[in-house]
Amino acid sequence: DAGVTQSPTHLIKTRGQQVTLRCSPKSGHDTVSWYQQALGQGPQFIFQYYEEEERQRGNFPDRFSGHQFPNYSSELNVNALLLGDSALYLCASSLDQEDNEQFFGPGTRLTVL
């Protein structure tokens, strides 16, 4: 039974570019949440997807957008990258929207130069 998977593992972009990160939830899970974790900090909630719609959103600008597909996998898109977007991006999945037993993926390390 595969856990949460994320791709790519590492990514290097330059300011102004756009990036897409991908996440496949744990088998049987239909809710995906995305987090940004800056170095030395705890994860910050970006948004949560359930039934292919964004259900909750943290304090992140519209440059951060997402999508959930019918197979429950999800993408995180960041436009007009800033240096401050450099972070570890974590995806977590749960059984449903109300279940907060979240399982985390290994993360994608994004570096913006």
Place this chain on the structure above:
Amino acid sequence: KNQVEQSPQSLIILEGKNCTLQCNYTVSPFSNLRWYKQDTGRGPVSLTIMTFSENTKSNGRYTATLDADTKQSSLHITASQLSDSASYICVVSANNQGGKLIFGQGTELSVKP
């Protein structure tokens, strides 16, 4: 405001020694509290989860306590090993947050030989 505060920010101990990490929260209404272990550059892995009615939970050498009255939790690590070196994050969820987790900033533990 829902907040989770952890102390100390960092800790260095010798292999074989015990240590205790602290977590104070102001999340309301409280649903559950988790301790996660996060290795550098990896996703968090759940160690323990406690609901309002539980005041202690063990997972091997890790023992978590919860005092819902004072809104405090601790994570005690016994007979530390080099592999315990990681960030330990306290995470609290509220009943009305629809699965949204509130993270502490983490305690960085370094176990030295």
